[in-house]
Amino acid sequence: MKSLDYVIDTRSNQLEYIPGHASKIKTDAAYVEAAVSAIADIETIGKKLEEFTDDFNIRVAYNKLVDVCQTLQFTIRESEDRN
Numbered sequence: 060m061k062s063l064d065y066v067i068d069t070r071s072n073q074l075e076y077i078p079g080h081a082s083k084i085k086t087d088a089a090y091v092e093a094a095v096s097a098i099a100d101i102e103t104i105g106k107k108l109e110e111f112t113d114d115f116n117i118r119v120a121y122n123k124l125v126d127v128c129q130t131l132q133f134t135i136r137e138s139e140d141r142n
Contacts, residue, residue: 091135098128 105121112118 091138094131094135098132101125101128 101124108117108121
């Protein structure tokens with residue numbers, strides 16, 4: 060039993076044991092770290108695209124991708140704040 064396998068049930072304010080919860084936290088953290096890294100890579104690629112292309116369709120696609128990344132970043136931050 061790891062201490063991270065214990066969580067507080069917010070409805071009852073009771074400490075609850077959930078086997079494997081600590082592993083889930085580590086997995087979730089790895090996903091968040093990978094997502095943040097991917098977002099940074101996409102933003103870097105987008106900046107290079109803006110420098111080297113005047114193609115309207117590429118700029119529109121990039122802007123849509125940035126919107127998705129910003130939404131993902133917001134969701135990640137919101138999730139981290141709750142945990």
